[in-house]
Amino acid sequence: MQPIGIDLIAVSSAFFLIILAEMGDKTQLTTVMLAARYRAPGRIFLGSFLGEISVSLVGIVIGTAASSLIPIALIGKISGGIFILFGLFSLLSREEDDEEAESKGKEVSASKMGVIAAFSLVAVAELGDKTQLAVIALVVEYRSPVSVALGAIGGFAVTSLTGVVLGKSLSHFVSTRLVQKIAAIAFIAIGVILLLGLI
Numbered sequence: 001m002q003p004i005g006i007d008l009i010a011v012s013s014a015f016f017l018i019i020l021a022e023m024g025d026k027t028q029l030t031t032v033m034l035a036a037r038y039r040a041p042g043r044i045f046l047g048s049f050l051g052e053i054s055v056s057l058v059g060i061v062i063g064t065a066a067s068s069l070i071p072i073a074l075i076g077k078i079s080g081g082i083f084i085l086f087g088l089f090s091l092l093s094r095e096e097d098d099e100e101a102e103s104k105g106k107e108v109s110a111s112k113m114g115v116i117a118a119f120s121l122v123a124v125a126e127l128g129d130k131t132q133l134a135v136i137a138l139v140v141e142y143r144s145p146v147s148v149a150l151g152a153i154g155g156f157a158v159t160s161l162t163g164v165v166l167g168k169s170l171s172h173f174v175s176t177r178l179v180q181k182i183a184a185i186a187f188i189a190i191g192v193i194l195l196l197g198l199i
Contacts, residue, residue, distance in 0.1 A: 010147035011154075014138050018131055018155025026190050027052065027125045028163045031118065033183035035167025036174065037090075038114035045164045047118025052156040054119075055126035059135045060145050079124045080194030086121060087187030090180055121187075 035044040138148045
């Protein structure tokens with residue numbers, strides 16, 4: 001039995017393909033908005049990064065079989081519905097600014113929710129997305145799932161970190177309430193676009 005070899009061409013192909021595909025994508029927009037809203041960059045990075053990796057690993061392991069069982073269009077519609085629900089929830093919730101809550105002595109749990117929100121929204125956004133399909137294609141082409149996984153993980157780390165840095169910067173100039181409203185509208189818009197099958 002041969003040891004698992006690392007194909008550097010597969011690693012670099014996956015790394016650069018993920019970065020090119022994710023920069024400015026709905027997943028990165030989601031990360032930016034969540035980082036600005038929750039003001040917990042480490043937790044948003046963790047949730048976003050784990051969400052992207054989870055979906056990619058699922059794509060590597062069972063993506064080919066799942067794509068024949070579950071139509072991509074259906075996955076897009078389910079994702080769209082989840083984005084719209086999250087957007088409506090964000091729009092209708094009346095969270096206090098972190099500073100206000102701390103000054104009143106209340107425990108701030110919003111940033112803890114950031115990990116859960118980032119993980120679930122990013123994972124849902126990535127299901128059937130071009131990067132998941134690209135990971136599947138790279139595994140088939142290079143026949144080196146470990147190499148493709150390593151490259152994808154590196155690419156997702158770069159795009160998640162970029163999204164968090166942008167979101168954190170945005171949070172310094174815009175109030176939490178305004179970010180919450182902007183993020184809610186963005187999530188609803190992404191949901192509608194997914195439901196209509198435009199991306």
